[in-house]
Structures are given as structure tokens and as C-alpha cells.
Amino acid sequence: MPVMNTTYQQAFAQYKNSKILTASPAELTLMLYDGTIKFLNIAEIAIEKKDMGKAHDNIMRAERIIDYLRETLDMQYAVAQDFENMYSYISRRLIEANISKDPAILQELNGHMHEIRDTWVQVMKMNHMMVKEA
Numbered sequence: 001m002p003v004m005n006t007t008y009q010q011a012f013a014q015y016k017n018s019k020i021l022t023a024s025p026a027e028l029t030l031m032l033y034d035g036t037i038k039f040l041n042i043a044e045i046a047i048e049k050k051d052m053g054k055a056h057d058n059i060m061r062a063e064r065i066i067d068y069l070r071e072t073l074d075m076q077y078a079v080a081q082d083f084e085n086m087y088s089y090i091s092r093r094l095i096e097a098n099i100s101k102d103p104a105i106l107q108e109l110n111g112h113m114h115e116i117r118d119t120w121v122q123v124m125k126m127n128h129m130m131v132k133e134a
Contacts, residue, residue, distance in 0.1 A: 036062045043058035043062070044103050059106075062109075070088070
């Protein structure tokens, strides 16, 4: 059985890799938002289970994603400053959450990330419709 399990794991890893390599920039951003939400959820559960090491690791993963999103903003667009302000706030709150291990902060940030993600999905749909009409 272990060989079969390893084969499935390798196939899944290849699928995930090809999905990332073929994704559009908008889809990659969506994946980053999904990853942040996932890590916030894992961190919150880890705090509830008193696994502070796991909580720390997952908060750090979320921080790295937010840092990456901040670093890749194209500031020539006015909306980029709005994203910078959001990401900056989220980054500060992640640091606070990691220091205090306060699940309420993670819940707050999770709500913000869901809103950002849902808005991003709507923007992607609108852009897709505009491309179809052109």
C-alpha cells in the first residue's frame, strides 16, 4: 500500500504544480487568498488545541503570503494603494495574533480575507464577461 499512496501523492503534486504553472495572474492571486484563509483556519484550530507551534507556523505562512502580495503590487494604479493599506493592516494584525495567540484576531482577519477573496472572484467574473463581449 505505501507505494500506491506515494504514487497518488506524486500525481496530486504534479497536478497542483501544473495548475499553478498554467494559472493566470488573477487565478494565482485567488490561490494566494485561498491559501491565506486556509492557514488562518489551521492556526485558529491549533490555538484551540493549544498547539502554539502549529499556530505560529501557519500564521507565519499567512504573513508570507500577505508580504508577497504587498511586494507585487503595481503602484502605478491608484487602486494599488487601497490594497497596500488593506495588506498593511492585515500584516500588523497577523503579527499581533502571533504574539498573543488570540483566535479573535484570526477570526477577524479570516472575515476580511473572505471579503477580499469574494470581491476578487466578482472582479474575475466581470473581467471574463468583458473579454467575452469584446
